[in-house]
Amino acid sequence: MFYSFGRYILLLRLSFRRPEKFKVYWAEVMREMVSVGIGSLGIIGIISLFIGAATTIQVAFQLSSPLVPRSIAGSISRDSNILEFSPTISSLVLAGRVGSSIASQIGTMRVTEQIDALEIMGVNAPGYLIAPKIIAGMTMVPLLVIMSIALSITGGYIACIVSGDVSPADYITGVNNGFDGLTVRVAMVKAVAFGFIIASICAYQGFYTSGGALEVGQSATKGVVYSCVMILFADLVITRIML
Amino acid sequence: MIEINDIQKTFGENHVLRGISATFKPGINNLIIGGSGSGKTTLLKCIVGLHEPTKGEVIFAGENFTKMSFEQRVPIRTHIGMLFQNSALFDSMTVEENVMFPLNLFTQMSRGEKLDRANFCLERVNLTGKNKLYPAELSGGMKKRVGIARAISMQPKYLFVDEPNSGLDPLTSILIDDLISELTQEYQITTVVVTHDMNSVMGIGDHIIFLYNGEKWWEGSNHDIAHTDNKELNEFVFASKFMRAAKSKL
Numbered sequence: 471m472f473y474s475f476g477r478y479i480l481l482l483r484l485s486f487r488r489p490e491k492f493k494v495y496w497a498e499v500m501r502e503m504v505s506v507g508i509g510s511l512g513i514i515g516i517i518s519l520f521i522g523a524a525t526t527i528q529v530a531f532q533l534s535s536p537l538v539p540r541s542i543a544g545s546i547s548r549d550s551n552i553l554e555f556s557p558t559i560s561s562l563v564l565a566g567r568v569g570s571s572i573a574s575q576i577g578t579m580r581v582t583e584q585i586d587a588l589e590i591m592g593v594n595a596p597g598y599l600i601a602p603k604i605i606a607g608m609t610m611v612p613l614l615v616i617m618s619i620a621l622s623i624t625g626g627y628i629a630c631i632v633s634g635d636v637s638p639a640d641y642i643t644g645v646n647n648g649f650d651g652l653t654v655r656v657a658m659v660k661a662v663a664f665g666f667i668i669a670s671i672c673a674y675q676g677f678y679t680s681g682g683a684l685e686v687g688q689s690a691t692k693g694v695v696y697s698c699v700m701i702l703f704a705d706l707v708i709t710r711i712m713l
Numbered sequence: 714m715i716e717i718n719d720i721q722k723t724f725g726e727n728h729v730l731r732g733i734s735a736t737f738k739p740g741i742n743n744l745i746i747g748g749s750g751s752g753k754t755t756l757l758k759c760i761v762g763l764h765e766p767t768k769g770e771v772i773f774a775g776e777n778f779t780k781m782s783f784e785q786r787v788p789i790r791t792h793i794g795m796l797f798q799n800s801a802l803f804d805s806m807t808v809e810e811n812v813m814f815p816l817n818l819f820t821q822m823s824r825g826e827k828l829d830r831a832n833f834c835l836e837r838v839n840l841t842g843k844n845k846l847y848p849a850e851l852s853g854g855m856k857k858r859v860g861i862a863r864a865i866s867m868q869p870k871y872l873f874v875d876e877p878n879s880g881l882d883p884l885t886s887i888l889i890d891d892l893i894s895e896l897t898q899e900y901q902i903t904t905v906v907v908t909h910d911m912n913s914v915m916g917i918g919d920h921i922i923f924l925y926n927g928e929k930w931w932e933g934s935n936h937d938i939a940h941t942d943n944k945e946l947n948e949f950v951f952a953s954k955f956m957r958a959a960k961s962k963l
Binding site for chain 2: 494592593
């Protein structure tokens, strides 16, 4: 484990070495941003709407006491989505979609000698392949999480209209009441950290793939599993520190 | 010119290379031959710096490449072109983008100049007009030729070729060999080819090193091979009945 951790740190150090030509790297960063961000809009949109709706219905179900105002469902749903569901569930889904793609792409480049070809040319392969993905992860995951928060709250509103468990007016009142900006800051810190975890761990797994197609698949699986575990661990640490 | 002195490489307890020394001169085809597992590709990877030798040194035009850091090696690497066994073209890029890739990173050329250079290289390997195709749309021989075009795009002083004929039909193999040979002579490149293809050995082997069990077992030219009494080399080169019959008529 210490060997792998040391190798991971060294790979990160190599990844952020001065680029050979900034313009070429910038183009790669833009390409990765499109791949990570635009490519994930659909799946994040769908899960956010459904999670927001389900959360609201479940909170409404638990508020059976007539002494508790129904608008509380909006407040609880909002904070749950901002603090936990949007950053964490979105990142777990992104680990599957983006992480496996990163690990298998880099892993395939390794086993087909494309990484060797880069190194022969004098290109810093970790810098060219990994740094743009990490930068894209750290910038696009927060944007996706912001979108996820908005959509999950919208999902809750739609659930109120459809189910009638809480009136839409109560829900809106709850969403507006007692909003604390800290929750969004926590969500953003989580999103940046999770973006880094997904890109770096999956890139590490891909970069040190050896063998053939079978090993590429194994690297992608390992990348996703380790990313998910580290996301949940980081979630706990950040929550403990910031709240 | 490239010199290698006492190159040794071990992987754990496995001694793959056991003290190989040689000199590769420019303008001729230097071939490293040997059976499977003899250490040919490992030697090539030690020379180009993909593997660090356990002992020994690699000297490019008087500069000790082995002792250099990654950054110090970059100026030499920009003079190195390499053709890989499976071509190693970048899947996500077109033929043109593959050939222009090193130019984008290491030159200050304008886009027009880079395009002209890429077109020149593609024309040189008879792939005019294939600029916009992706590697997945090319045949094995075409991929090799794009690999050569990419390797020569930076006008290299050193060209390394790993198994250029693997997976190719005999005719295409000869075309690739001839192309490597022409480029080597035309641009006075120091070319090192790893192969176990007998057509290549007999066709373009100006200077041949035969590896056996990780050691340099024999050195000479394609003309010398026919008359050698080296048992292991004879077993390797004249392994087939056809080749043995051909030798007996020499």
